[in-house]
Amino acid sequence: MKTIILTLCQWLGLFSLAKILTARRPRILCYHGIAVEDEHLFSPGVFMQSSTFARRMALVAKWGYKPVSLDELYRQHHAGQYGKDTLVITIDDGWAAIEYGMLPALKKHNFPATLYLCTYFVVNQRPVFKLAVYYLFWKYKGPLTLSDSSCLKPYTTLQQLGINELLKLAAELGSAFEQPILQELADCFDEDLTNWQYTCKLMFLSPEKVTALAKQGLAIELHTHRHKFLKLDSAEMTKEIIDNQHVISQLTGKIAQHFCYPSGNHRPEQLHVLNNMELKTATTTENGLVNARSHPLTLPRLMDRDNISDLEFEAELCGVMTLLRELTSFFKRGRQ
Ligand SMILES: [Zn+2]
Structure with a gap:
């Protein structure tokens, strides 16, 4: 609908008129x-x-x-x-x-x-943490399943974390945990973080x-x-x-x-x-x-x-x- 209205405006010369007026x-x-x-x-x-x-x-x-x-x-x-x-x-x-x-x-x-x-x-x-977390959850539709060696294990009783639970926990733990958490998330979803460095993805x-x-x-x-x-x-x-x-x-x-x-x-x-x-x-x-x-x-x-x-x-x-x-x-x- 928007395309039809805009095409009509353009056809009627309103685009050209607006460009002159502004x-x-x-x-x-x-x-x-x-x-x-x-x-x-x-x-x-x-x-x-x-x-x-x-x-x-x-x-x-x-x-x-x-x-x-x-x-x-x-x-x-x-x-x-x-x-x-x-x-x-x-x-x-x-x-x-x-x-x-x-x-x-x-x-x-x-x-x-x-x-x-x-x-x-x-x-x-390093990749921009919050955006990278949103991206990985968007791409793989989550959740993060914690491995036995997960750096998050001492801080939660949950076995799986959704995006909101993960971001809340990450905020509590501070920026030193961001890269290890991102690495765990990438490992869980089989995404190659090293390749992000080469391709400049989210960097x-x-x-x-x-x-x-x-x-x-x-x-x-x-x-x-x-x-x-x-x-x-x-x-x-x-x-x-x-x-x-x-x-x-x-x-x-x-x-x-x-x-x-x-x-x-x-x-x-x-x-x-x-x-x-x-x-x-x-x-x-x-x-x-x-x-x-x-x-x-x-x-x-x-x-x-x-x-x-x-x-x-x-x-x-x-x-x-x-x-x-x-x-x-x-x-x-x-x-x-
Ligand atoms: Zn900005």
Whole structure:
């Protein structure tokens, strides 16, 4: 149904009209990781096939958008007017497979891009625990049967653990247990974890790769050290950013000044922390185009996913969806 309505809108010229009406409203595209195997089926919002990403970049070029850096976006914001068809490409987290799954397409079109890097899993090179547990339970439909030599045996009377029981126990035992638990889970399901290291599956970039990608022109910016922010107090939030900034500066030689809220969520009082640290911009996961009134520390983005069609992607990028959402909320407010 959605496809029929969007095709009709496109046919009626509404896509072209929306693109003209929103030409001076920057688009900030949001990506995450690249699927090594079947992760795009597990979580299409986090993992995209490299072929999908390449196709999207070709469309951005074909439709005449002008990708710029976050520094340039900030400059345009302070100049009082955004450039025509300005677009920013952002990549969250630091998944290792972006090196071969995204960089070639970015280079092909000579597009600048920003990686919001969470530095904990760069420094600690192992699969991202919670996501890896969810992935393995999704793939093999659980539960985990504990062997006699299981490291969990002394801490539970259960013989089998479902995902919630396992994650609860893992949280109680602390991060030192994460890798042994993951190994047990992989052994139980006959999944080869060693191969994950080679293929970069559910792994973050190594420190050396971050340095190499920065040298190739990828801007490395802030996403907290441990992907934690929303529930922290001011001192903890500041520490997360300082730790993050410190590792990034060691790896790139640059002071990162652009921020992305982990999971996109933010509270108004967090802006003080970002202001105090003199950060220039911050992005959220609120869906929409930037406008002249957007606060530079709460910029909306357009979330691209592996399971949306090129037509839906175009509907978001041309601005027709943002205009429809804004129109709907305008009428809702009018009725209140
Ligand atoms: Zn993130």
